[in-house]
Amino acid sequence: DADVTQTPRNRITKTGKRIMLECSQTKGHDRMYWYRQDPGLGLRLIYYSFDVKDINKGEISDGYSVSRQAQAKFSLSLESAIPNQTALYFCATSDVPGQGQDNYGYTFGSGTRLTVV
Amino acid sequence: AQSVTQLGSHVSVSEGALVLLRCNYSSSVPPYLFWYVQYPNQGLQLLLKYTTGATLVKGINGFEAEFKKSETSFHLTKPSAHMSDAAEYFCAVSEGLTGGGNKLTFGTGTQLKVEL
Numbered sequence: 053d054a055d056v057t058q059t060p061r062n063r064i065t066k067t068g069k070r071i072m073l074e075c076s077q078t079k080g081h082d083r084m085y086w087y088r089q090d091p092g093l094g095l096r097l098i099y100y101s102f103d104v105k106d107i108n109k110g111e112i113s114d115g116y117s118v119s120r121q122a123q124a125k126f127s128l129s130l131e132s133a134i135p136n137q138t139a140l141y142f143c144a145t146s147d148v149p150g151q152g153q154d155n156y157g158y159t160f161g162s163g164t165r166l167t168v169v
Numbered sequence: 170a171q172s173v174t175q176l177g178s179h180v181s182v183s184e185g186a187l188v189l190l191r192c193n194y195s196s197s198v199p200p201y202l203f204w205y206v207q208y209p210n211q212g213l214q215l216l217l218k219y220t221t222g223a224t225l226v227k228g229i230n231g232f233e234a235e236f237k238k239s240e241t242s243f244h245l246t247k248p249s250a251h252m253s254d255a256a257e258y259f260c261a262v263s264e265g266l267t268g269g270g271n272k273l274t275f276g277t278g279t280q281l282k283v284e285l
């Protein structure tokens with residue numbers, strides 16, 4: 053099984069519908085992130101969570117909400133989807149950096165391709 | 170606050186030629202720096218990273234990058250391009266240990282084309 057699993061892999065939804073993207077991880081990391089990727093814009097941070105009780109907005113949080121149900125689960129919701137939310141969405145996890153922690157890094161899921169029509 | 174600038178959204182090289190993808194960063198604390206590659210219709214794959222120690226970092230597929238603090242740069246190079254290197258490359262920065270770690274901030278990406 054993948055370390056970070058995103059579901060669904062692909063989704064087409066209609067304008068105005070509520071949709072939830074789910075992310076689960078087996079890394080045991082406290083920190084989780086949601087990014088969206090658009091052509092020419094790179095990956096932009098939507099929300100991030102440093103532990104179950106800590107949720108923070110990223111640079112493009114408008115129109116999105118999140119829920120950290122457990123250390124291993126971090127869901128992204130679009131309350132009322134609109135066409136400009138069509139994008140590739142990535143979930144990621146990371147550990148906390150520590151002295152001499154050569155294996156520090158971020159683990160990404162395979163992405164969810166969302167199309168809003 | 171942190172940011173990343175990747176110069177050149179599209180780079181084209183001949184097979185066998187040097188690959189140079191430029192990345193400059195801004196960070197208020199010593200950074201951690203990353204290069205990721207994304208092949209068409211795939212997710213992100215880590216090429217290499219700098220956290221501490223040696224400033225010349227070697228990664229997978231023959232790529233390497235050098236952290237130059239004075240120039241705030243982390244350019245990616247490969248001596249000889251291969252057709253299979255055609256992909257999109259992302260540079261990213263996060264706060265390092267002294268900053269307590271932080272979210273990863275990406276550049277806008279560079280599409281590498283390799284021509285025969």
